Amino acid sequence: MPSAKPVLLTNPTLASNIDIDHVTHFLLELDALKRVNRRSYVTGTTRLENSAEHSWHLAMACWSIAELFELDVNHEKLLKMTLLHDLGEIDAGDTFLFADARNDAHIEERAGIARLQAERGNGITNLTEIWEEQETGSSKETQLLKVVDRLLPFLLNLNTEGKTWIDGGVTRSQVAGALAFIKDSFPSIYNWQVQQIEFATAQGWLIDA
Template sequence: MSNYPSIDRLAELQQLIADFAKVERVPHLADNGRPENDVEHSFGLALTCWYLQPKIAPELDLLKILQYALAHDIVELHAGDTYVFDLEKAASKEERERAALEQISKDWHDFPELVEHAKDYMDKANEEAKFVKAVDKLLPVIMIDIGQKQVWWHKYNVTLEMEREHKKSIRVSDYVSPYYEQLIEWLDKNGNIPKS
C-alpha cells in the first residue's frame, strides 16, 4: 500500500473539489437562476468534448481531452474566474493564472499530471489542448443564450459583434473551427443578443 495516497490526502482532494465549486462564473446555468461554478463548467466541458471527439476528431486522444477539460480552469482556485469583457481583470489574467499554477504545483506536488495538463492547456501545447480550448469558448455563449437570454446580453452590454470578434479564438482548433460561423449565425437567428 506504499503507493496508495492516504485517506487524509484523498480528503484534501475532496476539499480542493469543494473549493473549486465555490468559484462562480459570470454565466448562469440555463434557467437555474444561479451562476455556474467551475466544477459544473468543467464537467459540462468534459462531457461535451467526449460527445464531440468521436464525431469530429476521432484521431485525437480522448483521455487527454478529458484530462484537459477537467484541469483547464483549476488555476481559478487562486486566480478566480475572469470575465472576458472585464478588460481590467483580463489584462492581468495570464499573470494571475501562472502564479496560481505555481501555487497548485506546490500544494499538489504528488499530482503533477494536474499541473502539467493545466499548463499544456494554457499553452495550447497540442491538438487535444486546442480542441478543448475551442469547445470551452463555445459553451458559455450557448449556456447564456439558452438561459438568461436577452437579460444577460443587455446587463453586460455584449453585442453580436463583440462575440463575433471574441469567439475567433474558436479557430485555434481546426476540428472545432466550423462551429465559429454556426455559433454566430445561431446567436443572430435567436435574436436575443443586440447586433451592435
C-alpha cells in the first residue's frame, strides 16, 4: 500500500512572518511549570507532585467527571481553563492552600500570566481572558474546576496517609472549611469528603481541632 501523501500543516504566507525561535522560546517558558513543586505527594512515591502534573490531572479529572455525570458544560472551555489554571505559578510559585499568603497569591500569578500573554511566540490570544475566568468567574465550567482542584490534593492526601497534612500540621476544621463550598456545587462529592475527613482524623492524619 502506498504511503499517504504528506499534508502541509501551515499557511506558507503566514508562516513566513512567524519566527520559530519565538515559538520555541514560549514553549520552553511553558516547560518551566514542571519545575514548580506543590505540597502534595505523588501516590506510590516519596516525591512531590509538580504543577504541570497537577494541571494534566486536573484536566483529565474534569473531563471524566463532566462526561460521567453528564454535566451541561462546554468541554473545550473547561479543558482550556484547566490547562491554564496554574500557569501563573511559573513566576509566583505554588502557595500552600493553608498558608497565610494564600489570599495574595493571585497578584504575582496575574503578573506572570500577563508576561506569558505578551510573549511573541504565544499563539493563545485570549490566554489572560481564560485565566481570569477560571480565577474569578462563576460559570459552570469554573465551578467544576474549583471543585476538582480541591478534590485532587484531598485524594492524594488520603492515599499517602495524610503526609502533606501531617507535614503542615493541618487541622480537621481547616480542611472542612476549604471544602465547604463544594456542598452547594457538587453535594455527592462533598458528602463523600465529609466521611473521609472523619476517617483521616481518626487515623491521626488531621489534627482534631
